[in-house]
Amino acid sequence: MQTDVVIVGAGPSGIFTALEMRRHGSKQKIILVEKGLAVEQRRCPKSITGRCVNCKPYCHITTGFSGAGAFSDGKLSLSYEVGGDLPTLVGEQRAQETIDYTDAIYLEFGADEHIEGISNTDAVKEIRRRAIRAGLKLVDCPIRHLGTEKAQDIYYAIEQYLLQQDVEMLFGHACENLILENGACHGVLVNNGTKQFEIRAKNVVVATGRRGADWLESLCAEHGIAHQPGTVDIGVRVEVRNEVMETVNEVLYEGKLIGYPQPFRNKVRTFCQNPGGFVSQENYDNDLAVVNGHSYKEKKSPNTNLAILCSHNFNVPFDQPIAYAQKVGELTNMLGAGHILVQRYGDILDGKRTWQKELSFSNVVPTLPDAVAGDITAAMPYRAMTNIINFIQAVDQVVPGFAAAETLLYSPELKFYSNRVKMDDRFTTNIAGFYSLGDSSGWTRGLMMASVMGVLMGRRLAEEEK
Secondary structure, eight states: OEEEEEEEOOSHHHHHHHHHHHHTTOOOOEEEEESSOOGGGOOOTHHHHSSOOOOSSSOTTTSSTTGGGGGSOOEEEOSTTSSBSHHHHHOHHHHHHHHHHHHHHHHHTTOOSOOBSSSOHHHHHHHHHHHHHTTOEEEOOOEEEOOHHHHHHHHHHHHHHHHHTTOEEEETOEEEEEEEETTEEEEEEEEOSSOEEEEEEEEEEEOOTGGGHHHHHHHHHHHTOOEEEOEEEEEEEEEEEHHHHHHHHHHTSSOEEEEOOTTTOOOEEEEEEETTOEEEEEEEGGGEEEEEEEOOSSOOOSEEEEEEEEEEEOOTTOOOHHHHHHHHHHHHHHHTTTSOEEEEHHHHHHTOOOOHHHHTTSSOOOSSTTOEESOGGGTSOHHHHHHHHHHHHHHHHHSTTTTOTTOEEEEEEEEOOOEEEOOOTTOOOSSBTEEEOSGGGTSBOSHHHHHHHHHHHHHHHHHHHO
């Protein structure tokens, strides 16, 4: 099979690469390879079964058209300060201008026009004052909330547009390897479950998301693609009553706090805050279960959940940060018999595990009912656990009640994007014809910045055609 451009992965980066090429008038033949299903065919059976059934061959929440974006909380961060390190590569002004441009595209396809976190200036100042006193930095980023259920509608509309624009989509096809000849990339090797075949292309764009980060890391090592170990995030998903987070939820919707707690001074941050949301489970390869959070536009819970992530940077001789995080997750899964673990914050401080019956005594009723009560400290590394505990105590000074004894901590919350592919501001790598985008590239984190990287890639490919 021959094409001009093959895109591996139908997450935001891959989608917006194809979308921007067509919006710029490109007539090149584009093939989008995705091992999951079309967005309209993605169904998580948990809404019926009440528990995760560990779908095979891939988890519907993390895999398929739009990637994890279709089943995430669906928040677009509208500031270049949030979403990874792409601004350091392409420049802050260029990043912000492209965010604004990309946001307009989401609006065209049905995103809610309302923006969270841009009002109540005096209230924001008070929250910032508390954060400063607690030794934390507040990043008050404007948010456009798509909502988990609405995000699927928006991405379906984009999917149909791309099909109408003659973008060929191969669902249920897994990319197994790159085709390299004479130091250049000339295509990919694909398997559809019954046969293996080649797709030859002038340009290969790999945008496989966090789920594909470890696979891309192995490709980099095999083919000599210049890269370096980056940061891996290990943490927990915290759940409290909405009343505790009421002010932050109303004023900021998502208040991003960053700190460097003693004694280790590692970067610790909040991420993916979901007012009235639901804690969820995602399954990665090798049956690794990790925790996440969703927030719907209509359906609401009495709780707010958010991630607390501790960043780990490793030095020589260690160069396997993704494998390290996976081992932490596997150990936690082992303790939970394959399920997510949940523990009350007060029990952690008391040095005891949480028992299932104790959860029924609390004001905070878990929104992930099949999470197993236990002891997350038995699997979490000491450094990460110490950072998390000290960070929670600091956040309590900003949001009184956050460090209550009944606050729930779910584990493992892991973010796989540590392998960073080396490239210039036009995304040129040391392998001709090969490009890497989005969270798997190590340069972005989240829907908006991954979409932005796709837009910039699409422009480059379209311009080179002229």
